[in-house]
Amino acid sequence: MTAPAPLDDLIALARGPVRPLAPAERDRVRDGVLAAARAPGAGRGALPHEPPVAGRRTARTAAIVAAVALAAGLLAYVVPGSTTAPRPPAPHGVPPTPPGPVPRVAGATARPSISTPAPPAPVPRVAGATAAPPPIMPPTAFEQQRIAGNKLIFPDDATKEAIHRAGVTRLMVPMKVCVTRAGDVDVATVLKSSGFPAYDARLVDEVRRWRYTPFVIDGRPTPVCSVVQFVYNQR
Amino acid sequence: MSDPALPHSVPSFNELYEAHVDAVHALLTRLLGPSPDREDVLQQAFLQVHLALPRFRGDASLATFVRRIAVHVAVDHLRGRHRHLVPTDPTAMDELIDPGAAPAARATARRGLLALFTALAELDADKRVAFVLTAIEGLSMREAAALVGASPDAVKQRALAARRQLEARLTERTAP
Numbered sequence: 001m002t003a004p005a006p007l008d009d010l011i012a013l014a015r016g017p018v019r020p021l022a023p024a025e026r027d028r029v030r031d032g033v034l035a036a037a038r039a040p041g042a043g044r045g046a047l048p049h050e051p052p053v054a055g056r057r058t059a060r061t062a063a064i065v066a067a068v069a070l071a072a073g074l075l076a077y078v079v080p081g082s083t084t085a086p087r088p089p090a091p092h093g094v095p096p097t098p099p100g101p102v103p104r105v106a107g108a109t110a111r112p113s114i115s116t117p118a119p120p121a122p123v124p125r126v127a128g129a130t131a132a133p134p135p136i137m138p139p140t141a142f143e144q145q146r147i148a149g150n151k152l153i154f155p156d157d158a159t160k161e162a163i164h165r166a167g168v169t170r171l172m173v174p175m176k177v178c179v180t181r182a183g184d185v186d187v188a189t190v191l192k193s194s195g196f197p198a199y200d201a202r203l204v205d206e207v208r209r210w211r212y213t214p215f216v217i218d219g220r221p222t223p224v225c226s227v228v229q230f231v232y233n234q235r
Numbered sequence: 236m237s238d239p240a241l242p243h244s245v246p247s248f249n250e251l252y253e254a255h256v257d258a259v260h261a262l263l264t265r266l267l268g269p270s271p272d273r274e275d276v277l278q279q280a281f282l283q284v285h286l287a288l289p290r291f292r293g294d295a296s297l298a299t300f301v302r303r304i305a306v307h308v309a310v311d312h313l314r315g316r317h318r319h320l321v322p323t324d325p326t327a328m329d330e331l332i333d334p335g336a337a338p339a340a341r342a343t344a345r346r347g348l349l350a351l352f353t354a355l356a357e358l359d360a361d362k363r364v365a366f367v368l369t370a371i372e373g374l375s376m377r378e379a380a381a382l383v384g385a386s387p388d389a390v391k392q393r394a395l396a397a398r399r400q401l402e403a404r405l406t407e408r409t410a411p
Contacts, residue, residue, distance in 0.1 A: 007402050010351040013344050014371045018261035019330040029274060030252050033281045140272050144315065 134178060134223040137215065142226040147183075149210030153230065155199040162196060163234050171196070171232040173203055181221040183212040191227070203230060246297070248285050255301045256281070262302060265371050266309045266364060268352035269327045276312050280305040299381065306364060306382045313360035325349050354404040358397050365390045366397035 021029070137145075155163060163171070171194040178187035188207040190200045207228070214221040246254070260277055267273050283304045291300055325345035332344045355363050361383070368379035369390065376387040376394075383390060 007351075007398065007405060010347045010405075011370050013347050014265060014331060014351060015373070016331050016333060018264045019334075020257045021260050025274065026256055029256070029278045029281065030249070032278045033252070033285055034248075036278070036282050037285045140275055144275075 134225045135217065137224045137226040139226060139228075142177075142224070142228075145179075145183075145212045145215060147211050147213055150206050151210075153203055153206045155196065155202065155232065159196050159198045159202075160234060166195075168195070169234060171199065171230075171234075173200065173230045173232075175203060175207060175228050175230065176225060177207060177210075177228050178223060178225040179212045179215065180223050181214055183214045185210050185212075186223075187225070194232075199232070248288060251284065251288065251297065251301065252281060255298065258298070259301060259305045262305055262372065263309055264330060266306070266367050267312065268355065269330045272312075276308055277305075279312075280308040283308060295381075303382050303384075306368070307384075310360050310364055310383070313363060328352075350405060351401075354401050357404060358400055361385075362393045362397035362400070365393035366401070369394045370398070 154160075172192075173194045174191040176187060176189045176191055177185060180186045185208050188204045190204060193200050194203075215224045216222065217224075256277075259280060260273075263273050263276055263280070267276060280301075284301055287300075287304060291297070295303070325342075328345045328348040329341070331348055332341055336344065355367070358366070364383060365379060365385075368374045368382060369376060372379075374382070376391050379394075380387040380390045385393075
């Protein structure tokens with residue numbers, strides 16, 4: 001194995017100049033700031049010692065929603081399996097994840113991985129809604145509003161055994177998750193089954209307990225949806 | 236008669252943004268690593284700057300004012316569910332590597348930076364920020380303390396604890 005680099009050498013590396021933002025990135029960030037600052041509910045100014053709170057954070061969320069529109073990607077929760085053995089390469093160009101429970105945000109390029117097998121339309125909608133469907137949140141904004149609930153959801157022992165017997169090493173389960181104005185999950189639907197109904201049911205059960213800070217768009221609490229992808233690895 | 240509420244000259248937000256965005260971006264890159272959600276944090280930091288600017292009293296430099304807000308937004312981000320979000324792609328480290336570096340040196344730097352940011356991700360937010368500000372950004376304990384809102388002694392303790400953890404982690408990761 002390669003000899004360890006002394007910490008001071010690594011610090012010297014990290015002190016190097018950081019590549020500046022491209023002009024387009026600078027403009028995008030500035031425009032996002034100005035849009036969020038103009039949004040209703042941006043509120044009074046924050047003091048440096050004040051952490052962001054929901055009202056201010058949701059102003060940014062509104063800007064993100066406006067900027068990203070419906071280009072929602074996937075939010076993936078990687079649940080480590082029973083061993084720490086190297087994982088197989090992720091499909092669809094998703095980079096491998098480090099060991100341990102890592103919430104991983106997949107880009108919009110990963111979206112076809114759920115839109116293809118999903119039986120209904122690729123964009124989640126509230127069943128039976130006659131008004132406009134809830135906005136689709138981009139994954140990072142959706143995750144940032146989550147305030148409670150277990151995101152590391154493992155199969156029960158019997159299901160683990162069944163997974164082992166089936167020779168499966170990775171389960172990927174995309175779920176549609178919709179949140180009410182109050183921040184409760186009212187829709188948690190498996191878009192593509194893992195093939196192990198007990199695990200699907202456990203995912204639905206756990207996700208229904210999640211809680212979010214209400215999403216405020218244009219100054220009003222708004223129901224929203226997104227897609228959350230769970231990845232479970234087992235060897 | 237001058238307006239007592241405006242004893243100092245406050246630039247417009249656009250002027251402030253143009254003057255400080257690169258420095259804040261670099262600071263956030265070192266605090267958070269070249270993670271994909273850094274742009275969100277940058278935007279959030281400047282939103283807080285925009286909102287706080289009318290109440291800037293001039294008791295610190297504008298650069299300190301902006302950096303203090305950026306550090307607090309970064310700490311808030313790290314205390315959330317994102318502290319373990321580590322870039323796994325070594326090429327993401329290129330943002331911190333001299334573009335003119337030879338391929339072999341670039342590969343070595345990528346591995347080193349990836350190891351460093353992976354180890355930093357395992358620290359708690361306070362220790363991580365104290366370490367980055369003092370060891371990587373090169374601030375004094377007093378300067379770092381002013382940014383994080385803690386005493387210099389507290390920052391020193393956090394930075395030392397972070398160094399010990401990092402050294403142990405890096406040794407462990409490269410042990411045969």
